[in-house]
Amino acid sequence: MTWLITGGAGYIGAHVVRAMTEAGERAVVYDDLSTGDARRVPAEVPLVQGSVLDADRVARTLAEHEITGVVHLAAKKQVGESVERPLEYYRQNVEGLRTLLEAVTRAEVPSFVFSSSAAVYGMPDVDVVTEETPCRPLSPYGETKLAGEWLVRATGRATGLSTASLRYFNVAGTATPELADTGVFNLVPMVFEKLTEGAAPRIFGDDYATPDGTCVRDYIHVVDLAEAHVTVARALASSPGADLTLNIGRGEGVSVREMIDRINAITGYARPPAVAPRRPGDPARVVASAARIATELGWQAKYDVEDMITSAWTGWVHHHPEAARS
Ligand SMILES: NC(=O)c1ccc[n+]([C@@H]2O[C@H](COP(=O)([O-])OP(=O)(O)OC[C@H]3O[C@@H](n4cnc5c(N)ncnc54)[C@H](O)[C@@H]3O)[C@@H](O)[C@H]2O)c1
Structure with missing residues (x-):
């Protein structure tokens, strides 16, 4: 076709x-x-x-x-x-x-x-x-x-x-550094941008009814x-x-704080996040049931959050060489 x-x-x-x-x-x-x-x-x-x-x-x-x-x-x-x-x-x-x-x-x-x-x-x-x-x-x-x-x-x-x-x-993530997301609209590139600028990554609200108080998403x-x-x-x-x-989706919830911790570990920046006020309209938790596509079409995700962050970081460094940590 x-x-x-x-x-x-x-x-x-x-x-x-x-x-x-x-x-x-x-x-x-x-x-x-x-x-x-x-x-x-x-x-x-x-x-x-x-x-x-x-x-x-x-x-x-x-x-x-x-x-x-x-x-x-x-x-x-x-x-x-x-x-x-x-x-x-x-x-x-x-x-x-x-x-x-x-x-x-x-x-x-x-x-x-x-x-x-x-x-x-x-x-x-x-x-x-x-x-x-x-x-x-x-x-x-x-x-x-x-x-x-x-x-x-x-x-x-x-x-x-x-x-x-x-x-x-x-x-999130990329297949090759060249194909990486160059926009800064999602959490992973937003955190990369802050780290590269020498600023603290931001958490918008840590008083949600979730295990660590920060929003939970499915990556x-x-x-x-x-x-x-x-x-x-x-x-x-x-x-x-x-x-x-x-x-x-993958059917697995990961909190914003967990994502920032993992990004810090993978990039080597180790910069603690700063907590900012909630953004209007941010739901506390949005996690998919991935059951229908698995049952009806036999498809399920293979990669985890670690793979997403690691590959996205190679892409970020490709597009922002100054971000690399020696
Ligand atoms: N990135 C995400 O996290 C996400 C999440 C949910 C849904 N989506 C959806 O996935 C799709 C792709 O998103 P993306 O992240 O790759 O965005 P992107 O901006 O990288 O890609 C959109 C592409 O569409 C082209 N385009 C825009 N308007 C057009 C038009 N009128 N005619 C022809 N081309 C046009 C752009 O030039 C661009 O190449 C979008 O429909 C978006 O709403 C994205």
């Missing part, structure tokens, strides 16, 4: 391209390079520079490359920015998806994988979040992902398109996440009319 990977020049998308091509699938990247980097796309993979909002360009790309499946990762992803610029987030993430789905159904492409997020759950009041846990997103970003899931599912039901919405939990290695896309893409290709919603 030939898969169009929208957002394939981004952090996660580049890992999906790598996993797909290593598994023997053909990949074509479609990316406007707004936050992506063309150097992440291997020379043998065609890169079409364009926005998913450009209906003509999407339609031409689907036809020219004889696309038989789409993995849609292209989106804006910063929660705080989405609060300030909701219209732009709805345009890129919802209108962009609608435009893409219109072209996909016109071209009768049979399979569609959508990048959703644990942000759809908002502030869950359960220890382990299953796909049946009610979705109450807290930000425009989370809303666009939930609206995206609805659009994808409704289109599948109306047209027979096989669909999957993948709810990623906290993504997933980007290489595992990319492998999950291959599993899901193949499942869709072999089951017409599929309608999947899947958590992609």
Whole structure:
């Protein structure tokens, strides 16, 4: 099959391209390079520079490359920015998806994988979040992902398109230093940045109802996440009319304090964290049930938090050589 990977020049998308091509699938990247980097796309993979909002360009790309499946990762992803610029987030993430789905159904492409997020759950009041846990997103970003899931599912039901919405939990790590996350929006790179600057990493709130008082999250290695896309893409290709919603996590909670301790140990900085006030809207605990994808598709994560931090650090040092400890 030939898969169009929208957002394939981004952090996660580049890992999906790598996993797909290593598994023997053909990949074509479609990316406007707004936050992506063309150097992440291997020379043998065609890169079409364009926005998913450009209906003509999407339609031409689907036809020219004889696309038989789409993995849609292209989106804006910063929660705080989405609060300030909701219209732009709805345009890129919802209108962009609608435009893409219109072209996909016109071209009768049979399979569609959508990048959703644990942000759809908002502030869950359960220890382990299953796909049946009610979705109450807290930000425009989370809303666009939930609206995206609805659009994808409704289109599948109306047209027979096989669909999957993948709810990623906290993504970290890298396959190679070059493919590392260069943004500073997630905990691991945020801590790296503070350590490199000579500052204390920050904990936002240590009075949550969790074992050490700091927020608990479920971290997933980007290489595992990319492998999950291959599993899901193949499942869709072999089951017409599929309608999947899947958590992609490890089912293991790790606190912010534990993460900072491990990062300090792995990087050799050993700088104790400073406690800052809680950030509004941060849930105490968000941990996935990873049971559905294991039972239905036989997929489970292989890498642990140690692997994530170690690989992410090689990437950080690659992009910030001054950070290396002698
Ligand atoms: N990184 C995470 O922790 C995380 C967690 C949950 C969900 N997600 C989702 O995963 C997806 C990928 O995230 P990422 O971390 O790789 O982000 P990223 O910013 O590295 O990648 C997004 C890619 O999409 C491209 N893009 C953005 N808007 C586009 C448009 N209109 N048309 C074409 N290309 C466009 C960008 O240039 C970039 O290459 C997003 O949908 C994001 O919401 C990410």
